[in-house]
Amino acid sequence: xxEIKHHAYLFDxxxxxxxxxxMVACSVENNIEMDKTRIWVAGLGVTGEFPNLQRGTMxxxxxxxxxxxxxSACPVGAYTKAEDGxxxxxxxxxxxxRYCMNACPFGVPHFDYDxxxxxxxxxxxxxxxxxxxxxxxxxxxxxxxxxxxxxxxxRDELIAKAHARIAAHPDRYINHVYGEHENGGTSYLILxxxxxxxxxxxxxxxxxxxxxxxxVMEMTIPFALSWGAVLxxxxxxxxxxxxxxxxxxxxxxxxxx
Amino acid sequence: MTKTISRRDFLKVGAAGxxxxxxxxxxxxxxxxxxxASGLLNEAGSGYISSMCEMCVWRCGxxxxxxxxxxxxxxxxxxxxxxxxxxxxxxxxxxxxxxxxDRVLTPLIRVGQRGEGKFRPxxxxxxxxxxxxxxxxxxxxxxxxxxxxxxxxxxxQPLFENLLYAFGSPNYGTQRSLxxxxxxxxxxxxxxxxxxxxxxxDKLKYILLTGRNLxxxxxxSETHDLITAIDRGAKVVYLDPRYTKTASKATEWLPxxxxxxxxxxxxxxxxxxxxxxxxxxxxDKNTIGFDELKKEVSKYTPDWAAPLTGIPAETITRIAHELxxxxxxxxxxxxxxxxxxxxxxxxxxxxxxxxxxxxxxxxTMVEAAGEESGTxxxxxxxxxxxxxxxxxxxxxxxxxxxxFKIGVFxxxxxxxxxGDPYQAHGWFISRQNPIMSIxxxxxxxxxxxxxxxxxxxxxxxxDTAWFSxxxxxxxxxxxxxxxxxxxxxxxxxxxxxxxxxxEAKSAMWIxxxxxxxxxxxxxxxxxxxxxxxxQQLAPLGVSLEEVKAKxxxxxxxxxxxxxxxxxxxxxxxxxxxxxxxxxAKVGFSGVPIWDEPPQPAEGQFYLLTGKxxxxxxxxTQNNQLLHKYSEEPRLWMNAKTAADLGLATDDWVEVAxxxxxxxxxxxxxxxxxPDCVYMTPGYGHLSKGLKTAYxxxxxxxxxxxxxxxxxxxxxxxxxxxxxxxxx
Numbered sequence: 012x013x014e015i016k017h018h019a020y021l022f023d024x025x026x027x028x029x030x031x032x033x034m035v036a037c038s039v040e041n042n043i044e045m046d047k048t049r050i051w052v053a054g055l056g057v058t059g060e061f062p063n064l065q066r067g068t069m070x071x072x073x074x075x076x077x078x079x080x081x082x083s084a085c086p087v088g089a090y091t092k093a094e095d096g097x098x099x100x101x102x103x104x105x106x107x108x109r110y111c112m113n114a115c116p117f118g119v120p121h122f123d124y125d126x127x128x129x130x131x132x133x134x135x136x137x138x139x140x141x142x143x144x145x146x147x148x149x150x151x152x153x154x155x156x157x158x159x160x161x162x163x164x165x166r167d168e169l170i171a172k173a174h175a176r177i178a179a180h181p182d183r184y185i186n187h188v189y190g191e192h193e194n195g196g197t198s199y200l201i202l203x204x205x206x207x208x209x210x211x212x213x214x215x216x217x218x219x220x221x222x223x224x225x226x227v228m229e230m231t232i233p234f235a236l237s238w239g240a241v242l243x244x245x246x247x248x249x250x251x252x253x254x255x256x257x258x259x260x261x262x263x264x265x266x267x268x
Numbered sequence: 269m270t271k272t273i274s275r276r277d278f279l280k281v282g283a284a285g286x287x288x289x290x291x292x293x294x295x296x297x298x299x300x301x302x303x304x305a306s307g308l309l310n311e312a313g314s315g316y317i318s319s320m321c322e323m324c325v326w327r328c329g330x331x332x333x334x335x336x337x338x339x340x341x342x343x344x345x346x347x348x349x350x351x352x353x354x355x356x357x358x359x360x361x362x363x364x365x366x367x368x369x370d371r372v373l374t375p376l377i378r379v380g381q382r383g384e385g386k387f388r389p390x391x392x393x394x395x396x397x398x399x400x401x402x403x404x405x406x407x408x409x410x411x412x413x414x415x416x417x418x419x420x421x422x423x424x425q426p427l428f429e430n431l432l433y434a435f436g437s438p439n440y441g442t443q444r445s446l447x448x449x450x451x452x453x454x455x456x457x458x459x460x461x462x463x464x465x466x467x468x469x470d471k472l473k474y475i476l477l478t479g480r481n482l483x484x485x486x487x488x489s490e491t492h493d494l495i496t497a498i499d500r501g502a503k504v505v506y507l508d509p510r511y512t513k514t515a516s517k518a519t520e521w522l523p524x525x526x527x528x529x530x531x532x533x534x535x536x537x538x539x540x541x542x543x544x545x546x547x548x549x550x551x552d553k554n555t556i557g558f559d560e561l562k563k564e565v566s567k568y569t570p571d572w573a574a575p576l577t578g579i580p581a582e583t584i585t586r587i588a589h590e591l592x593x594x595x596x597x598x599x600x601x602x603x604x605x606x607x608x609x610x611x612x613x614x615x616x617x618x619x620x621x622x623x624x625x626x627x628x629x630x631x632t633m634v635e636a637a638g639e640e641s642g643t644x645x646x647x648x649x650x651x652x653x654x655x656x657x658x659x660x661x662x663x664x665x666x667x668x669x670x671x672f673k674i675g676v677f678x679x680x681x682x683x684x685x686x687g688d689p690y691q692a693h694g695w696f697i698s699r700q701n702p703i704m705s706i707x708x709x710x711x712x713x714x715x716x717x718x719x720x721x722x723x724x725x726x727x728x729x730x731d732t733a734w735f736s737x738x739x740x741x742x743x744x745x746x747x748x749x750x751x752x753x754x755x756x757x758x759x760x761x762x763x764x765x766x767x768x769x770x771e772a773k774s775a776m777w778i779x780x781x782x783x784x785x786x787x788x789x790x791x792x793x794x795x796x797x798x799x800x801x802x803q804q805l806a807p808l809g810v811s812l813e814e815v816k817a818k819x820x821x822x823x824x825x826x827x828x829x830x831x832x833x834x835x836x837x838x839x840x841x842x843x844x845x846x847x848x849x850x851x852a853k854v855g856f857s858g859v860p861i862w863d864e865p866p867q868p869a870e871g872q873f874y875l876l877t878g879k880x881x882x883x884x885x886x887x888t889q890n891n892q893l894l895h896k897y898s899e900e901p902r903l904w905m906n907a908k909t910a911a912d913l914g915l916a917t918d919d920w921v922e923v924a925x926x927x928x929x930x931x932x933x934x935x936x937x938x939x940x941x942p943d944c945v946y947m948t949p950g951y952g953h954l955s956k957g958l959k960t961a962y963x964x965x966x967x968x969x970x971x972x973x974x975x976x977x978x979x980x981x982x983x984x985x986x987x988x989x990x991x992x993x994x995x
Contacts, residue, residue, distance in 0.1 A: 026495055028483040028513050030881035031897040035360040038893060039341055045896055057511060061906060061938045062523050066516035154343060157354045157488050158495040180501075 018096040018144070019166035019190075019198040020153065021173055022070055024054075024210060025183060026160035029068045033152035033161060037072075040140060040151035047123070049073075049137050050152060053211030067205035069212070070152070070161065073098060073119045073137035074190060075198035078219035084114030089134075096166065096198040097139035102132035109133075116194060116213050166198060173202050195219035306816050313337040318345055318819025320753065320762040322745035323358035323365070324884040325421055326350055326487045327753060329819060330359065332746060332765040339363045339746055339765055345819060349489060349755055356486040357882050361893035366744040366766070370728050370890055370959050373770025376739040382716065383735050385956055392771060392781070399696075399738055400785035402721040403435065406694045412436030413657035414691065416680065419698040420885075423750035423762060424775035426646075427792070428698055429673075431779045433652040434791040438659045439692065443885075444674045446705055449982035451606040453669055454616030457848045458624070460838030465636040466599055468493035470500065472632055474594035476587070477506045478529050478619060480603040483514040485879035487604075503594070505587060507532065509876060510904070510946055511939035523941050526874045526986050527609040527865035528577040533618035534862060535573035535584045536591070537565040540625055545592035547627025554835055555624055557847020557859065564859045576864075595626040599633070605879070607982025610975055611863040618860045624844045629835065643823050644752060644759065645806040647793040658689050667981040668854040676981035678974050681706050684715040692718070698725040698775065699742070703732045703954065704886035707972030707983055708927045725778060728890060729957025741772045748774035749797035752804050758820045759808070761801070776800060856979050868943065868989035873905075875925065875988040876946040877968050886950045889961035901965035902935035904946040905992065910936035913992070920995040923947075923966070925988050927973050930966035931995045945992060 034050045043049060054068040079098045082090035089104040090111065100120075107127045111120045111134065120134045127133030140150035144163075148154060153163040162169065173188040189207050190197035193215045203210055309315040314335045321328040321342075329348020333341040342362055346353035355362075375395030380386025390398075406414050417432035418441030419425060432440055444452065452462045468490070475497065482494050498504055498517055506518035507529060515521040524532060540546050541562050551558055570581035570588075577584075591598050600622045606612055623633055661680035663670045670676060681702065684692045695716075706712045716722060716735050724736040733739045742748070747768040752759045768774075773781075780792035794800035802812050810821040836842045840850060852858035868874055882898040883889060903923060905915065915921065917936045922929055923945070930952065940946055951965025975984040 025517075026499065028486075028491070028495070028517070028881070030357050030484070030486060032355060032357040032360050032881075034897050035357045035893050036355075038896070039360060039363065042340075045892060048896075057516075057937065057939045059938060061908070061940075061942070062511070062521070064511045064516070064521075064938055066511070066513070148343075151341070154353065155355050155360055157356050157486060157491050158483075159492070160495075 015094045017094065017166045017198070018139075018164065019075070019169050019200055020150070021162045021164070021169040021200045021202070023160050023162075023173075023176070024067060024069050024201065024203040024205070026158045027068065027070060028158055028160070030157060032155045032157055033070055036151040036155040037137075040143070041138070043135070047135060049135060055205075055209045055211075058205075058209070065205060067203065067209050069201065069203070069210040071117075071211060072152075072199070074117050074194075075137070075139065076194055076219070077196040077198070078194065080114040080116060080194070080219070081111035081120060084110040086110065097141070098198075099138065100134055100136060102130065102134070105131065105133050107133040116215055166200075169200055173200055176202060192217040306813050308817060309334060317763065317765040318347075318761070319746070319765055320348075320423075320750075320760055321351070321355065321359045321362055322422070322762070323356075323362050323888065324487075326489075327423075327755075327760075328355055328359055328488050329760060330355060330362075331819075332363075334765055337766055339366060344488070347758075347820065348760060349758075351488050352492065354488055354492065356488050356491075357897060358486075358884055358888060358891075358894065359488070361888075361891050363746065364891045364893040365727065365888070366746045366769070368728055368890060368892070368960075370957055371744075371769065371772070372727065372729055372733065372739055372741040372957075373772055374741060375771065376741075378737045382722075382737070383713075383954075385729075385734055387739065392773070395738055395740060396778075396782055396785055399723050399740070399782060402723075402737075403694060403696070403786060406721065407435070410691070410693050411657060413438055413655070413660075414693040415439070416441065416660065416684065416692050416695045417698075418442065418677070418680075418695070418700055418702065420700045422699055422775075423753055424779070426751060427776055427779045430649065430791045431783055431788070432696070433655075434783065434788040435786065436653045436655055438655045438657050439661070439680065440659075440673070440675060441661065441677045441680045441700075441702075442673070442675055443677060443700065443705060445607065445670075445676045445678060445976075445981045446707075446983050446985070447605045447607065448603075449607050449670065449674060449676070449980040450612035450616045450977060451602045451604075452671075452674060453980035453982075454613055454620050455602065456671070457669065457851055458617060458620040458839075458845055461635060463602065463636055464623075464633045466490070466601070467632050467634060468497050468599075469632075471597045472497055472502050472599060474591055474598040475502060475504045476591065476598070476600045476622075477504060477514065477518070478533070478601065478603050478615070479508050479606070479608070479878075480601045481508065481512045481514045481878055483517060484512055484881050485604055486881050503590070509874070509941040509944045510878065512878070513881075515939075522579050522583070525576065525578045525941070526876065526944060527611065527867070528573075530609075530611050530615040530618060530860070531568070531573040531576040531862065532579060532584065533615060533622060534565055534568035534860060535570045535577075535581075536588045536622060537561070537618060537625070537860075538568045539570060539585050539588035540592060540622070541565055543588070543592075545588060546625035547595060550596075550627030550629070551625060554629070555844040555846050556841050557845055560847040561621065561859045564857075564861060568862060591622075591626060596628040596631040598626050598628055599623075600626070605985070607977060607980065607984060608986040609865040609984045610977045610987065611865050612982055612984065613977050613979040614857075614860040614863055616980075621846050621860065624846065629844075643807060644754065644804045647800060647803050649791045649793060660684065660689075660692060661981075663981070667978075669850065669856075669979060670981040674981075676976060677702070678706050678983050679976060679981065681712055681715045682974065684718055685711060687718070694721040694723075695719050696723050697732055697736070699887075701726075701730045701732045701886040703735060704730075704950065704967065704969055707969055707974045707985070707988070709967060709969040710928055711974070712969075725775065727772065729955050730887065731953055731955040731958075734955035734957055740778055741770065742778065743768035743772040743774050747772060749776060749801060750774070751776070752801060752815075752821075754823060757823060759805075759815070759823045760820045761815050763816055851979070865984075865987060866989075872989040872991055874944040874986060875923070875968070875971065875990045876940075876944050876986055877949040877972075878946065880948050883948070883950050889950050889953060889964065890958040892960050895960050895964075900933070901948045901951045902933045903966075903992070904935050904937050904940045906940050906942040906944075907936040907938050909942045910934065915992070915994060921992050922995040923971055923990050923992050925971040925973055925990045928970045930970050932966040934992075945990065 053071040189201040328351030329345030344351035376387035416439040570584040574581040660683040724733040750762040847858040952967030
């Protein structure tokens with residue numbers, strides 16, 4: 012039996028030039044709507060006072076946690092953690108309860124009411140590009156990165172590489188590989204020259220935040236009991252959506268006159 | 269807190285752009301038959317095709333993923349030296365240029381007033397007949413010189429040149445004087461070549477960048493090289509009045525006062541020569557004019573330069589010593605868009621000379637491979653007709669050292685307005701947007717008003733097309749062939765990965781058809797695009813099919829110059845000219861001299877422009893993917909200055925120069941000198957046919973004042989001074 016290799020991303024903020032090629036590549040590869048994105052730029056950007064300045068930004072997407080809080084929080088098992096790294100969202104199971112949004116310490120899943128009602132895909136997030144990685148390609152964001160600020164590979168090797176970089180340039184890096192242990196470890200590892208919180212990353216304990224997800228899970232029963240109320244809300248929502256859509260179409264028709 | 273893109277921000281784009289990327293909704297395109305025949309696409313029309321990017325002039329190699337006749341993804345071609353498997357954001361979004369809902373897909377003939385945007389569709393035959401008859405009418409009435417031609421540097425340029433030179437016009441405009449004339453002319457005068465190649469190898473220790481914002485004005489492979497060099501520990505000193513992304517990665521950022529780069533470099537030369545820090549062996553063997561240079565730069569001490577540049581004398585002295593210690597593993601980068609002030613030619617000369625004094629030839633600088641290859645074939649053609657008319661852009665009668673194929677574009681526009689030395693009557697414009705690119709937009713529109721006939725070749729309704737009489741729709745770079753491009757020891761192909769949409773045609777086809785209608789068919793001796801490429805490949809003994817499949821062909825490389833003793837340069841003396849007799853003979857200083865540029869008056873700011881990673885010049889703002897990921901264009905102002913003026917981020921401000929005013933929003937930031945403001949060029953489009961870009965931002969060309977460097981002909985793009993007040 013072949014051993015399944017655990018893969019991950021390594022992001023090096025010292026190499027990132029905030030060019031956004033990764034964002035465009037992801038949007039094209041995954042056919043993301045124009046008003047959405049799976050990757051965004053986080054961080055404080057330029058800080059300090061002229062001319063003593065510093066800049067720190069990071070390319071942010073799903074961290075693909077080893078112990079995903081979204082998965083623990085999900086009452087219907089719409090999230091799974093694959094052995095080779097990705098945290099996978101299954102729209103077919105999703106009921107749109109938004110627990111994952113509350114549970115995720117990184118604020119990754121975002122909710123799309125309209126798309127959820129029409130396609131059942133309430134949540135949109137990074138998938139690890141399965142259509143590429145299982146066909147011998149790197150994820151779209153990694154492959155295009157003009158400065159190799161993003162890398163893809165086996166998690167153990169990337170962690171070793173990250174530590175080697177810190178050891179080679181201790182003056183350049185914060186002596187820490189974010190995601191090696193945070194929240195029980197993630198499959199998106201980060202090296203930085205500025206404090207990680209300045210990149211928009213939360214300070215997390217090494218233990219996964221079970222309390223949060225557990226609390227959420229405790230609400231499953233009351234949630235189930237109130238399912239009827241939810242369905243009513245959905246019905247109201249559908250009606251509202253239909254009205255909205257109708258109004259938009261009418262407006263469009265009017266404009267084209 | 270600095271604003272970065274949050275997901276919330278995308279909602280702004282939402283309504284206009286939603287669903288536009290849903291590829292299934294786009295116009296259907298038939299399968300590229302050629303690709304299918306050569307086996308690159310399967311029966312369903314799916315597969316990968318290698319070609320070349322055209323989102324900027326770096327021309328990365330790409331691999332296009334095609335599904336059932338539609339391009340769905342572009343990846344960098346790992347076998348192409350310019351991309352090495354990567355693409356920048358512009359390259360990644362290239363398919364959106366092709367699928368832009370605002371594409372012009374049929375020839376258009378104007379029916380309303382110019383600038384009203386009223387056109388009717390026409391057949392190619394009708395449109396080309398009209399263009400040919402108008403051109404002939406102008407030629408018969410006023411002479412061929414009354415027809416002006418201009419096009420931005422591209423792979424079909426040799427055929428464009430065929431059209432204009434065969435027609436018999438001397439008036440050839442390019443974009444170069446709005447960009448890098450200073451650098452090119454300086455290198456020609458020093459090394460006898462336009463731009464030496466740069467080597468970033470493991471030994472490179474020290475890089476001095478003068479306003480070369482390589483991490484935002486991306487040239488994929490060179491940007492990667494610079495980041496890798498920094499990562500390896502090479503020292504990068506970066507001069508820029510703005511804290512750009514390059515500044516943030518540089519070892520040392522020097523926020524120099526605009527226009528004073530020349531003083532900085534002259535002071536470096538002063539120290540390097542005064543303290544004998546140069547490579548004497550190399551200088552003795554390979555240069556001429558050292559004594560003249562030494563005499564001149566002896567005046568320019570670091571103490572002299574310090575108050576001008578705002579950089580302490582000790583810093584300048586230290587950098588001179590650091591450079592010399594790292595030599596020859598140093599690179600003093602010429603920069604890219606280098607025509608910033610009327611003294612920029614001397615700045616560029618000083619940079620070129622500094623490299624020579626470091627003896628870095630053959631180490632970090634080499635003869636550039638060039639885009640023309642003697643190894644490629646070319647269809648036969650007759651000699652061009654003799655042209656005796658003067659060029660409207662003053663080359664060479666006003667600008668004696670500016671090469672013909674580069675020209676002085678802004679002067680061409682000025683003389684269309686003045687009618688001096690004669691009146692132009694027609695303008696043939698290809699892949700260019702002079703209304704947006706030439707400074708003083710009102711004057712460019714005035715020039716348009718002087719012309720009887722304007723025809724534009726483009727893929728979208730850019731601003732110049734909007735004001736034209738005929739628009740000829742070109743196929744996008746993913747839909748057409750262009751002549752082959754040599755890169756190192758390979759020759760790369762641009763080939764259609766899908767069939768052209770609508771009636772769009774390649775430039776090679778358009779110029780040939782028009783040429784034939786003008787009776788100039790002998791200058792276009794190829795059946796079609798593939799035949800042209802076959803004639804190019806003939807001497808290599810490689811079939812077109814093989815090149816199409818691989819994306820390139822091996823070609824013998826131009827041999828590199830070997831030992832230092834054998835070095836010669838294409839200058840009149842055969843050596844690197846620290847003193848140029850060519851310059852002296854036409855009345856310019858043979859060595860770089862201090863030429864103090866004007867400075868803003870009290871209450872005025874330097875208006876700076878500069879590139880961003882998500883746009884190329886004036887042609888990509890309508891790309892919906894780039895629009896999605898670009899920040900709202902705003903006028904940068906130093907936060908403290910803004911506070912003093914009672915201005916805050918997002919305030920609407922009026923920016924005024926002597927030629928115009930614009931309204932835009934402010935960004936108060938620490939990342940710029942207090943005496944400067946900055947705006948991203950390329951916004952503020954006039955064409956309502958650009959539905960994504962129209963109404964976004966303001967145009968730099970509406971406020972840019974025309975100032976031309978008398979030696980290189982470069983437009984001094986940073987020499988515009990503006991006032992800023994609350995709108």
